Amino acid sequence: MVARLIILWAIVGIPLLWGMEKTLESALKLFS
Amino acid sequence: MSFFDRAHTVAPPGYNRFLVPPAALAVHLSIGQAYAFSTFNLPLTRMIGITKSAPGDWDLTQVVLTFSLGIVFLGLSAALFGRWVERVGPRLAMFTAALLFSGGFMISAVALAFHWLWLLYLGYGVIGGCGLGIGYISPVSTLIKWFPDRPGMATGMAIMGFGGGAFIAAPLSTSLMSHFASATSTGVLPTFVVMGAIYFCFMMIGALVVKVPAQGWRPEGWVPAAESRKLVTTANVHVDVAWKTPQFILLWVVLCMNVTAGIAVLGQASPMIQEMFGVSPIAAGGFVGLLSLFNMLGRFFWASLSDYIGRRNTYMVFFVLGILLYAYIPSAGHAGSAATFVLACGIILSMYGGGFSTIPAYLRDVFGTMHVGAIHGRLLTAWSAAGILGPILITLIRDDQIKAGVAKADAYSLTLYIMCGLLAVGLISNLLMRPVSTDRHHQGDVDVASAH
Numbered sequence: 001m002v003a004r005l006i007i008l009w010a011i012v013g014i015p016l017l018w019g020m021e022k023t024l025e026s027a028l029k030l031f032s
Numbered sequence: 033m034s035f036f037d038r039a040h041t042v043a044p045p046g047y048n049r050f051l052v053p054p055a056a057l058a059v060h061l062s063i064g065q066a067y068a069f070s071t072f073n074l075p076l077t078r079m080i081g082i083t084k085s086a087p088g089d090w091d092l093t094q095v096v097l098t099f100s101l102g103i104v105f106l107g108l109s110a111a112l113f114g115r116w117v118e119r120v121g122p123r124l125a126m127f128t129a130a131l132l133f134s135g136g137f138m139i140s141a142v143a144l145a146f147h148w149l150w151l152l153y154l155g156y157g158v159i160g161g162c163g164l165g166i167g168y169i170s171p172v173s174t175l176i177k178w179f180p181d182r183p184g185m186a187t188g189m190a191i192m193g194f195g196g197g198a199f200i201a202a203p204l205s206t207s208l209m210s211h212f213a214s215a216t217s218t219g220v221l222p223t224f225v226v227m228g229a230i231y232f233c234f235m236m237i238g239a240l241v242v243k244v245p246a247q248g249w250r251p252e253g254w255v256p257a258a259e260s261r262k263l264v265t266t267a268n269v270h271v272d273v274a275w276k277t278p279q280f281i282l283l284w285v286v287l288c289m290n291v292t293a294g295i296a297v298l299g300q301a302s303p304m305i306q307e308m309f310g311v312s313p314i315a316a317g318g319f320v321g322l323l324s325l326f327n328m329l330g331r332f333f334w335a336s337l338s339d340y341i342g343r344r345n346t347y348m349v350f351f352v353l354g355i356l357l358y359a360y361i362p363s364a365g366h367a368g369s370a371a372t373f374v375l376a377c378g379i380i381l382s383m384y385g386g387g388f389s390t391i392p393a394y395l396r397d398v399f400g401t402m403h404v405g406a407i408h409g410r411l412l413t414a415w416s417a418a419g420i421l422g423p424i425l426i427t428l429i430r431d432d433q434i435k436a437g438v439a440k441a442d443a444y445s446l447t448l449y450i451m452c453g454l455l456a457v458g459l460i461s462n463l464l465m466r467p468v469s470t471d472r473h474h475q476g477d478v479d480v481a482s483a484h
Contacts (some may be wrong), residue, residue, distance in 0.1 A: 001048050008054040019199025027322040029315050
């Protein structure tokens, strides 16, 4: 059950973190 | 089809309830793509000319209507299919949402192949929009039942996904379009096909994993508070009764005002920072991205906080702090204080997102868990109304101000002060909230399936 929990959270978490990183990258242009 | 039945989705003993939020997130992260539809706007106006618009190409106004239709049908389908979603359970509802949402992309791809605008409207706007509405409400009541101890946090987590979907969709669609683009294609058509397929698979993960708790299930060690708070009921109100109560109307106004005010900032963010502080369009794009981040994180933060301070108090913060911040923004512009301007807009957007994510738990408190998903669906018509009212109001006021000779940088002030007025209406509505009278409580079986 724990492995399933980790896999499932990774499936939704990784794309979300990737998208957030891309957004922050572009947001940094505001301060540069 | 029995795999999709509500009866087959009842969790076995020992099932970990923390598997349900990622299932809900899989659906909400997918349908949140709608917020990034604007990445297709310009390429869709060059389907014939490829590098620039040619005679016969659609104009921007025609293309933008696709997104507006999607949001209108989100609200309509959530209102119309709310009871059906409650009856069939989350798995079949998520599967249906996956079919409609990805089907919308596929039909839109056909529309692009033949350059039929009406089919684009039907595909992404109507069919995809129904997928948005059903997908949006499908996990809400399930999460509330799994997390009776933390309903705000649970629904906040899922609805955060809707705000976060754009973060994935925007870079994904841009990368796919540049991959497929050629001298004879903008790359939008194959991008629609690929995105339709990806989102179908992603949403199906949610549909396959989601489970409902067994009747009478409670989290281990959790006992409902012996003395409930004034606005938290242990009774249930039937959806057909609930939407005729003053409480429903007051909450409808609360949501509508909060969303309209948020749209005022979100919709004008890019030109506002450029005209007030003279930043470049690229930096303004970064600012919009930053606001989306606040919007997403606010959904989780405020809804979780509402479990501790109560739903009504949370909305009190939204309205009182909102009025102060909206009134402050023009002063920040005059003082040339970009950092405080960015911070104020960020907090406003976090409360805009928080308004969406706290409302399901507020409805649970007021109307009980029995039909909370269906009631939530009907309340989402406030979002559709705000989606139409907000941009029209803002554009009209701004155009009127500029025609009257007000400088562009100052033309936002009146809009923002009017938004303060709208927030005051929301504040009064929230203050008027009282428990639903006992004669409207549902008597008898609380099983959602038998209530129909």
